[in-house]
Amino acid sequence: MLYFLALVSGIIFLLPTLTKSFFALRKNKGANRFWLDSHNLIGVISLPFHIIIAITVVVFAFHDAFYGGLSVGYGERPLFEQPQKSTMAYSIKHLPTMNTYLKKVSELTDGYEVQSMAFSGLNSARPSVGITIMNTQEMMRNSAGDFIYMNPYTFEVTFSSIPMNAADVYTPLISSFFSLHFGGYGGDLGRWLYFIMGLLGAFLFYSGNLLWLEKRRQKHAQQTKPNRFMASLTIGVCLGSVLAVTTTLLSSKWLYLTGVQTNNYYLCCYYVVFFIAFSYAFASGAAKSAINLLYLMSLACLFIPLTTLLTLFIPSMGLWETRQVASIMVELVAFVFSGIFYYAACKTKHRAYYGERNSIWALSSTIQPYEDKKTVLL
Numbered sequence: 615m616l617y618f619l620a621l622v623s624g625i626i627f628l629l630p631t632l633t634k635s636f637f638a639l640r641k642n643k644g645a646n647r648f649w650l651d652s653h654n655l656i657g658v659i660s661l662p663f664h665i666i667i668a669i670t671v672v673v674f675a676f677h678d679a680f681y682g683g684l685s686v687g688y689g690e691r692p693l694f695e696q697p698q699k700s701t702m703a704y705s706i707k708h709l710p711t712m713n714t715y716l717k718k719v720s721e722l723t724d725g726y727e728v729q730s731m732a733f734s735g736l737n738s739a740r741p742s743v744g745i746t747i748m749n750t751q752e753m754m755r756n757s758a759g760d761f762i763y764m765n766p767y768t769f770e771v772t773f774s775s776i777p778m779n780a781a782d783v784y785t786p787l788i789s790s791f792f793s794l795h796f797g798g799y800g801g802d803l804g805r806w807l808y809f810i811m812g813l814l815g816a817f818l819f820y821s822g823n824l825l826w827l828e829k830r831r832q833k834h835a836q837q838t839k840p841n842r843f844m845a846s847l848t849i850g851v852c853l854g855s856v857l858a859v860t861t862t863l864l865s866s867k868w869l870y871l872t873g874v875q876t877n878n879y880y881l882c883c884y885y886v887v888f889f890i891a892f893s894y895a896f897a898s899g900a901a902k903s904a905i906n907l908l909y910l911m912s913l914a915c916l917f918i919p920l921t922t923l924l925t926l927f928i929p930s931m932g933l934w935e936t937r938q939v940a941s942i943m944v945e946l947v948a949f950v951f952s953g954i955f956y957y958a959a960c961k962t963k964h965r966a967y968y969g970e971r972n973s974i975w976a977l978s979s980t981i982q983p984y985e986d987k988k989t990v991l992l
Contacts, residue, residue: 653822656814657818660818673795703737708767709736742765746760753799754799846899849903867921891907900974905966
């Protein structure tokens with residue numbers, strides 16, 4: 615709700631000057647004006663996308679709350695039709711062939727291809743197979759595809775993210791919200807567009823905080839404690855989350871070799887790195903932590919393609935191989951961002967040493983004291 619409010623209120627404030635300065639990027643009027651123009655331009659361009667994100671997140675963020683409210687109206691009746699519990703024990707000896715499942719999916723769907731199958735409880739009274747299906751021409755539940763859960767012996771569908779009959783209105787309605795939020799349509803092109811729009815949203819948030827801090831900085835001769843706190847919070851959250859994401863992407867290449875439940879380790883890796891970076895931002899201050907975190911982000915991005923290159927020089931290790939175009943693009947994007955983060959770290963370091971002394975972005979050890987009410991400049 616706050617996210618949506620920030621987007622809409624920003625546009626309302628911008629409306630009076632929108633027609634005059636929409637595409638204006640005025641470099642000759644100082645860094646603050648350039649940042650403000652960039653912030654406004656990206657905010658307007660990406661507004662529809664981020665409104666979609668803000669609205670669709672409500673559906674799955676409050677699933678339980680919605681179902682709890684519906685249960686009041688349903689009373690004792692179940693919200694969903696529950697499958698009858700079977701007392702019959704099945705045996706894996708009677709499991710159909712893989713081609714049988716492919717044929718069944720083809721009968722149940724139109725234009726979908728099977729991506730994977732996950733079997734469980736095959737020798738029990740409640741066997742199940744989860745089938746992931748893909749159709750880039752449809753709005754899928756997420757970019758990884760839709761899914762169908764069925765009894766692997768009787769082919770009875772117990773749950774599906776796509777409608778199994780024309781009377782099912784609820785399933786496609788809910789799936790469309792998931793699809794819009796996760797970019798489950800348009801294939802790889804749609805996913806890359808979501809990636810770009812997501813980056814624009816991150817820049818919008820980061821630049822907005824920087825502009826807010828800069829505005830408050832100009833109103834005080836000395837930096838206030840709330841300003842320093844907000845600066846550390848901005849660096850810790852923004853740069854810390856990016857560092858955690860890049861580190862998690864890097865770790866995924868090695869976790870793949872261990873055969874562990876990678877999702878659990880993803881969460882552990884992300885939050886450990888994030889909270890270390892977050893704590894470091896407050897311990898060292900915004901200026902110093904911004905420089906070092908940007909350097910670490912550059913290294914993490916650089917190690918992603920470098921790690922993949924091991925497959926060329928040490929093929930006996932049996933590591934992953936990058937052959938698909940989408941995977942190669944990920945490596946190239948990581949390499950490009952390594953250079954971007956390194957350049958940003960150099961610029962941030964230059965500002966810390968040679969920028970304005972009365973600034974939250976200046977290293978405290980380089981701030982010169984006032985002498986006879988005159989600022990000593992480096």
